[in-house]
Amino acid sequence: MIMNLNLKEITNRMQKFKSVKGFKDILPEDQFYWDFVRNKFISIVKSYGFERIDLPILENSGLFVKSVGSGTDMVDKEMFSFETLGKKKVSLRPEGTAGTVRSYIEHGMLNRRKPVKLFYLGPMFRYDRPQAGRYRQFHQFGLEIFGESSPVIDAQLIFLCKQLFSEIGIETDIHINSIGCQDCRKEYIGQLKNYLKKNRKNLCPDCQSRYLKNTLRVLDCKEKGCQEIVSEAPQIIDYLCDDCNKHFVKVLEYLGDAETAYQLNPLIVRGLDYYNRTVFEIFPKGNEKRQSALGAGGRYDDLVRNLGGSQEEETPAIGVALGMKRIINILKKKEDSGIITSRTSDIFVAQLGERARKKVFSLFERLRRLGFDVAEDISKTSLKQQLEEANNLKVKFALIIGQKEILDKTILIRDMESGSQEIIPEDKVEKVLIKRLKSIKKV
Numbered sequence: 356m357i358m359n360l361n362l363k364e365i366t367n368r369m370q371k372f373k374s375v376k377g378f379k380d381i382l383p384e385d386q387f388y389w390d391f392v393r394n395k396f397i398s399i400v401k402s403y404g405f406e407r408i409d410l411p412i413l414e415n416s417g418l419f420v421k422s423v424g425s426g427t428d429m430v431d432k433e434m435f436s437f438e439t440l441g442k443k444k445v446s447l448r449p450e451g452t453a454g455t456v457r458s459y460i461e462h463g464m465l466n467r468r469k470p471v472k473l474f475y476l477g478p479m480f481r482y483d484r485p486q487a488g489r490y491r492q493f494h495q496f497g498l499e500i501f502g503e504s505s506p507v508i509d510a511q512l513i514f515l516c517k518q519l520f521s522e523i524g525i526e527t528d529i530h531i532n533s534i535g536c537q538d539c540r541k542e543y544i545g546q547l548k549n550y551l552k553k554n555r556k557n558l559c560p561d562c563q564s565r566y567l568k569n570t571l572r573v574l575d576c577k578e579k580g581c582q583e584i585v586s587e588a589p590q591i592i593d594y595l596c597d598d599c600n601k602h603f604v605k606v607l608e609y610l611g612d613a614e615t616a617y618q619l620n621p622l623i624v625r626g627l628d629y630y631n632r633t634v635f636e637i638f639p640k641g642n643e644k645r646q647s648a649l650g651a652g653g654r655y656d657d658l659v660r661n662l663g664g665s666q667e668e669e670t671p672a673i674g675v676a677l678g679m680k681r682i683i684n685i686l687k688k689k690e691d692s693g694i695i696t697s698r699t700s701d702i703f704v705a706q707l708g709e710r711a712r713k714k715v716f717s718l719f720e721r722l723r724r725l726g727f728d729v730a731e732d733i734s735k736t737s738l739k740q741q742l743e744e745a746n747n748l749k750v751k752f753a754l755i756i757g758q759k760e761i762l763d764k765t766i767l768i769r770d771m772e773s774g775s776q777e778i779i780p781e782d783k784v785e786k787v788l789i790k791r792l793k794s795i796k797k798v
Contacts, residue, residue, distance in 0.1 A: 377491025388683045391694045393476065395523050396496050403515055405472040405498060410454040416444040422453040422629050422658055433481040447480035451497040452655065452674050459501055460664045469502030494679040504671035506602050509633040509654065510609030512673055516637055516650060517615055525685055526640035527649065530620035533603040535595045536631050543594035544570050554584045574624045590621035599632055606633055629655040639685060650677035700730035701792060703745035707738050707757035714756050725785060745771060752791060
C-alpha cells in the first residue's frame with residue numbers, strides 16, 4: 356500500500372507515468388502565447404464574417420475514408436481508429452474539413468445564405484512520426500467557406516491568412532498552385548506516370564505504391580530522393596482545361612491587385628483526395644522546407660456532394676488549416692513579440708489578521724464583479740509576503756485591510772511604484788480606484 360512507502364519511493368513511482376509519445380502538455384507559461392494567437396485570430400476572422408463551429412473529436416471512420424481518400428498516408432497509416440463497444444468503427448479526427456462538411460450537411464446549412472463561413476480550433480490526431488512543431492496530437496485553426504465558386508474567394512482567403520500572420524508579427528511566403536479538376540487531371544496523371552516510369556525503382560517504397568494507386572501524391576512526398584526526381588516532372592499547370600486555367604489566372608490577378616506576394620509552386624498538390632483547383636501552403640519567410648509549413652489549404656468543390664449533400668447542384672467550397680504549435684514556436688523565439696508572458700494585475704487586496712481575511716473575501720469579489728483586474732494571495736498571513744506577490748504581479752495599487760481599518764471602515768491604498776499610502780473610506784474605494792487608474796493610463 357502507498358501508506359507504507361517513503362517519499363522517495365512514491366516519487367519514483369510517479370515518475371514512471373509520462374505523457375504518451377507525440378502528446379504534449381501545454382504548460383501555464385505557454386498559455387500566454389496560445390491565448391494571444393487564439394484571441395487575435397478569432398477577432399480578425401469574425402470581422403470577415405466567419406462564425407465558430409465546435410466539432411466532435413470522434414467521427415465515423417468512413418467519413419475520412421470517403422473524403423480524404425484511401426491510398427493517402429492519412430487514411431492508410433496515420434489515423435487513430437478503433438471499434439466501439441457497439442462495433443462501430445470510429446477515428447479521432449485527423450483534420451477538420453471533413454467534419455465541418457459533415458456538420459454542414461447534417462444540420463441543413465445548405466439552406467443558409469451563401470457564402471457560409473465557418474471557423475474551428477482544437478486538437479487533431481495523426482499517428483505520424485513526431486517532429487519539430489508537429490506531434491501526434493496537434494492543434495489547428497481552420498477556416499471553411501461554402502457556397503461560392505468565385506476566384507475572388509480563393510484570393511480573399513489567402514489574403515486573410517497573410518493578414519493573420521502579419522498581425523501577430525510573423526512574415527510569411529505564400530506558395531500556390533492549381534491541380535485543376537478531375538477532367539484535366541486525367542491527361543496530366545498519364546504524363547506524370549510516363550515521366551516517373553523510368554525512375555520508378557528509385558522512388559521510396561511509399562511512392563512506388565503511390566505510383567500505381569495515387570500517382571499525384573508522389574509530388575507531395577517529403578523524401579529527398581523523391582523530391583529530386585519530381586523536380587523535373589511535367590507541371591500540372593500546363594494541362595489545365597480552359598475553365599480551370601481562367602479560374603487560376605483570376606486568383607493570381609486578385610492577389611496581385613491586393614498586393615499579396617506569392618510564389619508559383621508546381622509541387623504543391625496537397626496530400627488529400629478532396630482538393631481541386633487552387634491549392635496553397637504558407638511558410639515562414641525564407642524557410643520553404645515542407646515540414647516547416649505553418650498552414651495549407653485549397654478548394655474542394657466536390658466534397659459536399661460526395662458526402663451526401665445536394666446532388667442536383669454543386670456546393671463549391673474552400674478552406675485552410677493553420678498549425679498552432681509551429682506558430683507558437685516562432686513567437687517564442689522572437690525577442691520583440693510584444694506578448695506579456697507573466698500574469699499581471701492592476702490591484703492587489705492584502706490583509707492582516709483573521710477578521711481582515713474574511714473582509715478581503717467580499718472586497719475581492721466586489722471589485723471583480725465591477726470589472727477591476729484584481730488579485731490576492733489570501734492563504735498568506737504575512738503582509739510582507741503578500742506585498743512581494745503584489746510586486747511580482749506588477750500591480751499598480753495594493754489595498755490593505757487590518758484590524759484598525761475594520762474598526763474605522765476604511766482601506767489603506769498603497770501606490771506600489773512610489774510607496775505612498777492613503778487611508779480612504781471603505782465605501783469610496785471604487786471611485787478612488789477608477790480615478791487613479793484613469794490618471795495612470797493618461798500618463
